[in-house]
Amino acid sequence: MSESARSVAPPPLPTRSITPARAKSATPLTSGSKGGGVSGKAEFADILEGLKHIYKNKIKPMEQTYSFEQFHSPYLTDADIDAKPMVLIIGGYSTGKSTFVKHLLDKEYPGLHIGPEPTTDRFVAVMNGAEERIIPGNAAAVSAEMPFTSIQRFGSQFLQKFQVSFVNSPVLENLIIIDTPGILSGEKQRIGRSYDFTSVVEWFAGRADLILLLFDAHKLDISDEFKNAINALKGNDEKIRVVLNKADMVTGQQLLRVYGALMWSLGKILKTPEVSRVYIGSFWDQPLNHADCATLLAAEQRDLLADLRALPRNAIVRKINEIVKRTRMAKVHALIISHLRKEMPGFFGKKDKQDDLITNLEAEFMKLERLHGLVPGDFPDPDRFRETLAMFKLEKFAKLDKKMIDIVDQALSVDFPKLMQEYPTAQPTIAAMERNPFEAPGAANTSGGGDELWRYEQISRKGYVDQFRTIAGVDGKASGAACKPILESTGVETNVLAKVWRLADWTKDGYLDLDEFVVAMHLCNVAKKGWAELPDVLPQTLIPQRKC
Numbered sequence: 001m002s003e004s005a006r007s008v009a010p011p012p013l014p015t016r017s018i019t020p021a022r023a024k025s026a027t028p029l030t031s032g033s034k035g036g037g038v039s040g041k042a043e044f045a046d047i048l049e050g051l052k053h054i055y056k057n058k059i060k061p062m063e064q065t066y067s068f069e070q071f072h073s074p075y076l077t078d079a080d081i082d083a084k085p086m087v088l089i090i091g092g093y094s095t096g097k098s099t100f101v102k103h104l105l106d107k108e109y110p111g112l113h114i115g116p117e118p119t120t121d122r123f124v125a126v127m128n129g130a131e132e133r134i135i136p137g138n139a140a141a142v143s144a145e146m147p148f149t150s151i152q153r154f155g156s157q158f159l160q161k162f163q164v165s166f167v168n169s170p171v172l173e174n175l176i177i178i179d180t181p182g183i184l185s186g187e188k189q190r191i192g193r194s195y196d197f198t199s200v201v202e203w204f205a206g207r208a209d210l211i212l213l214l215f216d217a218h219k220l221d222i223s224d225e226f227k228n229a230i231n232a233l234k235g236n237d238e239k240i241r242v243v244l245n246k247a248d249m250v251t252g253q254q255l256l257r258v259y260g261a262l263m264w265s266l267g268k269i270l271k272t273p274e275v276s277r278v279y280i281g282s283f284w285d286q287p288l289n290h291a292d293c294a295t296l297l298a299a300e301q302r303d304l305l306a307d308l309r310a311l312p313r314n315a316i317v318r319k320i321n322e323i324v325k326r327t328r329m330a331k332v333h334a335l336i337i338s339h340l341r342k343e344m345p346g347f348f349g350k351k352d353k354q355d356d357l358i359t360n361l362e363a364e365f366m367k368l369e370r371l372h373g374l375v376p377g378d379f380p381d382p383d384r385f386r387e388t389l390a391m392f393k394l395e396k397f398a399k400l401d402k403k404m405i406d407i408v409d410q411a412l413s414v415d416f417p418k419l420m421q422e423y424p425t426a427q428p429t430i431a432a433m434e435r436n437p438f439e440a441p442g443a444a445n446t447s448g449g450g451d452e453l454w455r456y457e458q459i460s461r462k463g464y465v466d467q468f469r470t471i472a473g474v475d476g477k478a479s480g481a482a483c484k485p486i487l488e489s490t491g492v493e494t495n496v497l498a499k500v501w502r503l504a505d506w507t508k509d510g511y512l513d514l515d516e517f518v519v520a521m522h523l524c525n526v527a528k529k530g531w532a533e534l535p536d537v538l539p540q541t542l543i544p545q546r547k548c
């Protein structure tokens with residue numbers, strides 16, 4: 001282990017020795033999935049219908065006009081939007097992925113292989129079904145009932161290595177679990193796979209609600225191939241959780257070192273300022289090998305299961321966020337495409353101009369950014385975009401359809417925020433609204449800090465708390481990257497959002513804790529509804545008393 005690995009703060013480990021025997025946990029997820037408030041589909045049916053309607057009528061026409069599919073990702077189907085939350089499990093071979101799935105379900109899924117050598121050679125979508133059966137990849141990919149139609153783009157070689165396994169399990173009532181082939185080291189990974197493994201991982205990661213990266217504490221090995229796979233998760237950082245599995249195969253002292261080494265390596269690969277949550281455990285139904293960390297492992301297992309249990313409840317917010325994110329990208333895409341078309345000459349020198357535009361793509365992006373006030377994060381990677389662009393004749397692209405863009409803007413600023421407000425747990429933010437539906441709360445005095453608009457206790461926090469849970473890290477804080485999609489989905493303009501962030505991050509640490517997040521959402525609501533001008537300085541009364 002390297003020196004720097006040792007400097008990483010370890011997790012607290014109990015020093016007392018605890019009884020090694022561990023009862024086989026009975027269906028770990030179901031106890032909570034019934035009573036723990038996991039919401040069923042019916043509750044959200046209207047929101048999903050609304051989402052489909054907006055996408056089909058307002059967003060998809062723009063995507064089709066500007067060939068979004070060829071540059072980014074396939075059009076969404078109803079099944080994509082309806083899909084249950086997905087948990088993607090990735091890791092080196094024999095890190096215990098399939099055993100982990102078996103442990104969650106408390107039973108085997110059809111086609112499950114567990115063994116010390118590389119066993120699972122395919123991507124398996126484990127779904128709920130009355131009868132246990134396997135649907136091969138080719139059949140699954142043409143079924144409009146399942147969210148896998150766009151997976152056909154990876155070709156028949158891949159489809160032969162994909163299957164859907166149906167198993168009757170209450171855990172799967174609100175989840176789809178994706179078990180994956182273990183990542184091999186060196187040539188075996190590159191030559192052994194007849195399809196583009198990294199792109200497939202990227203596809204699943206984009207659709208997943210949670211990505212579990214499994215490591216073996218007993219045999220920590222992060223190969224270059226594994227690093228490549230982790231790189232394919234870029235843009236999905238907030239979904240990643242790390243599982244340090246088989247933690248009982250080493251002593252508490254060794255575990256400390258392994259944990260340090262893992263954090264050190266991950267810090268170099270993930271390159272995000274915030275550390276992903278790491279769950280340390282032994283996810284199978286055997287007694288612990290070394291029991292000196294039994295309390296820690298039990299607590300970690302509880303936390304991970306709670307995280308999984310919360311998924312269906314939070315999935316709807318995530319779904320809206322994902323589609324808002326996609327819509328913003330599709331709009332930027334439309335502006336790029338129509339701009340390139342406009343730059344092309346009418347008659348002569350088409351080829352030279354096309355080459356010139358493609359070579360200087362970054363400069364064209366900058367022009368558009370300034371012209372339309374766009375956010376750099378919504379632009380595609382220029383190198384990948386260039387590659388695809390070379391397959392087209394720019395003069396054949398569609399012209400800018402202003403009306404179409406206006407419709408999309410309306411979806412972003414009105415329709416999506418409205419859907420967010422229909423989220424069942426969201427409450428009207430200010431109780432006073434109920435008094436006079438025509439008067440903005442605190443309308444008589446919006447800046448003095450003495451009225452209810454600027455009082456923390458007047459904010460109805462419930463809906464915001466649920467949203468915060470979907471993005472908060474283990475330290476109870478959410479990064480700017482994690483908050484961005486939710487704040488954007490309020491429909492508040494970017495320059496106002498910048499002000500919201502400045503006001504709400506009153507600790508100035510670049511993160512929002514729950515109270516700061518509640519205030520940020522409240523300020524967005526105030527701005528959106530036009531109840532008042534946002535103040536330049538946060539009124540002291542918007543900071544909860546206990547923190548003053």
Ligand SMILES: Nc1ncnc2c1ncn2[C@@H]1O[C@H](COP(=O)(O)OP(=O)(O)OP(=O)(O)O)[C@@H](O)[C@H]1O
Pocket residue numbers: 091092093094095096097098099100113114115116117118119120121180181182183245246247249281282283284
């Ligand atoms: N928590 C655990 N502690 C100790 N050994 C375990 C644990 N979980 C699984 N194993 C063992 O590790 C080996 C690999 O397990 P499994 O096949 O589930 O891993 P995998 O990651 O799915 O492998 P592959 O990548 O080959 O599909 C098996 O021998 C299994 O019994």
